Amino acid sequence: MNIPDPYRLESHPLLIIVSGPAGVGKDALIRRLRQRGHPFHFVVTATDRPPRSGEVDGVDYYFVSGDQFARMIERGELLEHAVVYGQNKGIPKQHVREALTSGLDVVMRIDVQGASTIQRLVQDAVFIFLTASSDCELEARLRARGGDTEEQVQKRLAAAREEMDRLPAFDYVVVNRDGELNSSVDDVLAIIRAEHLRVDQPVVAI
Amino acid sequence: MNIPDPYRLESHPLLIIVSGPAGVGKDALIRRLRQRGHPFHFVVTATDRPPRSGEVDGVDYYFVSGDQFARMIERGELLEHAVVYGQNKGIPKQHVREALTSGLDVVMRIDVQGASTIQRLVQDAVFIFLTASSDCELEARLRARGGDTEEQVQKRLAAAREEMDRLPAFDYVVVNRDGELNSSVDDVLAIIRAEHLRVDQPVVAI
Numbered sequence: 001m002n003i004p005d006p007y008r009l010e011s012h013p014l015l016i017i018v019s020g021p022a023g024v025g026k027d028a029l030i031r032r033l034r035q036r037g038h039p040f041h042f043v044v045t046a047t048d049r050p051p052r053s054g055e056v057d058g059v060d061y062y063f064v065s066g067d068q069f070a071r072m073i074e075r076g077e078l079l080e081h082a083v084v085y086g087q088n089k090g091i092p093k094q095h096v097r098e099a100l101t102s103g104l105d106v107v108m109r110i111d112v113q114g115a116s117t118i119q120r121l122v123q124d125a126v127f128i129f130l131t132a133s134s135d136c137e138l139e140a141r142l143r144a145r146g147g148d149t150e151e152q153v154q155k156r157l158a159a160a161r162e163e164m165d166r167l168p169a170f171d172y173v174v175v176n177r178d179g180e181l182n183s184s185v186d187d188v189l190a191i192i193r194a195e196h197l198r199v200d201q202p203v204v205a206i
Numbered sequence: 207m208n209i210p211d212p213y214r215l216e217s218h219p220l221l222i223i224v225s226g227p228a229g230v231g232k233d234a235l236i237r238r239l240r241q242r243g244h245p246f247h248f249v250v251t252a253t254d255r256p257p258r259s260g261e262v263d264g265v266d267y268y269f270v271s272g273d274q275f276a277r278m279i280e281r282g283e284l285l286e287h288a289v290v291y292g293q294n295k296g297i298p299k300q301h302v303r304e305a306l307t308s309g310l311d312v313v314m315r316i317d318v319q320g321a322s323t324i325q326r327l328v329q330d331a332v333f334i335f336l337t338a339s340s341d342c343e344l345e346a347r348l349r350a351r352g353g354d355t356e357e358q359v360q361k362r363l364a365a366a367r368e369e370m371d372r373l374p375a376f377d378y379v380v381v382n383r384d385g386e387l388n389s390s391v392d393d394v395l396a397i398i399r400a401e402h403l404r405v406d407q408p409v410v411a412i
Contacts, residue, residue: 129405172403187403194400197378197393199335 014105014195015122016040018188019115020130021160022085023142025176025184027060029130030109032185034059041104043095046072049087052147062092080110080117085156089114105192112163119169126195128188129170133177135161141178220311220401221328222246224394225321226336227366228291229348231382231390233266235336236315238391240265247310249301252278255293258353268298286316286323291361295320311398318369325375332401334394335376339383341367347384 020026034042046062048069057063064072069088072078081090089111099106110118115127132138138160142153167173172191176184195201226232240248252268254275263269270278275294278284287296295317305312316324321333338344344366348359373379378397382390401407 167405170405172400173405174403187399190396190399191403193393193396194378197380197397199373199376199379 012201013100013103014192014201015100015125016105016107016188016192016195017115017118017125017127018107018109018130019112019127019170020176021112021132021138021163022156023138023145023160024130024132025141025181026109026130027055028181029176029184029188030107031060032181033107033188036185036189038189039104040107041099041102043091043099043106043108045089045109046078046092047087047089049089052145079121080114082111082113082117084111084113085152085159112166116166116169126172126191127170128172128174128191129167130174130176130184131164131167133175137178218407219306219309220398220407221306221331222311222313222394222398222401223321223324223331223333224313224315224336225318225333225376226382227318227338227344227369228362229344229351229366230336230338231347231387232315232336233261234387235382235390235394236313237266238387239313239394242391242395244395245310246313247305247308249297249305249312249314251295251315252284252298253293253295255295258351285327286320288317288319288323290317290319291358291365318372322372322375332378332397333376334378334380334397335373336380336382336390337370337373339381343384 018026018030030042033040044058044060044062046064046069048064048066051057051061051063055061055063066088069081069090072090072092073081077092077094078090079093079096081088091108091110091114096106096108108118118125119127132141135157139153139157142148142156148156174184174187174191224232224236236248239246250264250266250268252270252275254270254272257263257267257269261267261269272294275287275296278296278298279287283298283300284296285299285302287294297314297316297320302312302314314324324331325333338347341363345359345363348354348362354362380390380393380397
């Protein structure tokens with residue numbers, strides 16, 4: 001009898017993309033997911049924006065200068081990169097390669113623009129769209145985060161409204177409600193667990 | 207902004223089919239799932255086989271006589287029915303209707319034959335295939351269960367081998383290992399949670 005074994009024999013590492021508009025809590029979700037101690041390989045994004053309070057270089061982001069970022073682009077070292085609200089963000093190719101050979105599930109946080117690019121490059125990734133539960137909640141979070149001018153907050157909100165239109169291209173939607181971050185993390189963990197149990201689970205390759 | 211809300215606005219009840227060869231532990235899994243206290247609506251199968259030790263009428267099965275079962279067929283009261291190893295099993299239509307109007311997720315345990323029938327009737331159900339981790343494990347369980355003759359055990363094993371071929375028609379596979387029933391239940395719960403988060407979650411109707 002040919003018994004399929006989703007854990008020991010036939011389950012392949014997954015590439016999980018966590019995306020969504022600015023302010024929905026992507027960074028907080030990834031941080032909490034790390035704290036839970038599951039054996040995931042987290043791909044760290046490079047950015048030339050300054051660290052926010054509590055952010056650690058090499059864990060939350062690779063914080064580089066504008067010049068360094070420009071050199072990474074020139075040398076073709078980025079899988080994709082985008083200017084998000086005037087700040088550069090990009091995924092170093094080298095990290096993705098390392099991640100995919102680690103044998104672990106790979107979790108990648110990326111803005112909605114970037115997710116579209118990855119969707120063209122990798123069809124068999126699992127695309128999760130993180131969202132706030134309402135426009136007001138999103139606005140409140142963007143303000144609470146600080147560091148943005150009123151104009152920037154308005155820009156981010158307008159962009160978020162547009163980015164919501166990209167939702168149908170994603171596989172899953174997780175509503176990250178105020179004070180319910182653990183529930184959102186549980187949602188993501190359930191998605192990853194279920195995807196491993198899919199009969200037609202694909203092999204991801206970049 | 208049109209925020210989709212998978213729990214409060216747009217999440218529809220799911221129809222979850224738990225199937226798999228005899229001896230893989232479908233009944234034990236459903237029983238443990240009930241014990242966990244999640245608000246599911248369990249569809250109870252009617253059968254004319256005698257109760258096994260500990261089985262409760264109306265909870266594990268509706269235990270009816272051969273005559274009663276024949277009348278249910280005559281009256282068209284069954285959504286589907288099949289003869290499994292000489293014993294009749296069938297899903298009362300009335301229970302499925304009640305279940306689908308309950309607003310809760312509906313969990314239905316059914317043999318592999320029956321699952322094929324349901325697949326033709328309802329495309330948007332979630333089909334979970336439960337399996338043992340090996341042929342030996344399955345054989346040991348069938349023997350431990352008692353009440354079967356050697357010939358019956360051999361018949362069930364041969365049928366199980368054939369039923370494994372139906373796996374590609376299912377959405378998910380859960381390997382129910384000896385002593386790891388809780389892990390299998392967690393698998394099923396993860397599948398249900400993830401299915402609620404799908405962007406293209408369908409509405410089930412029978």
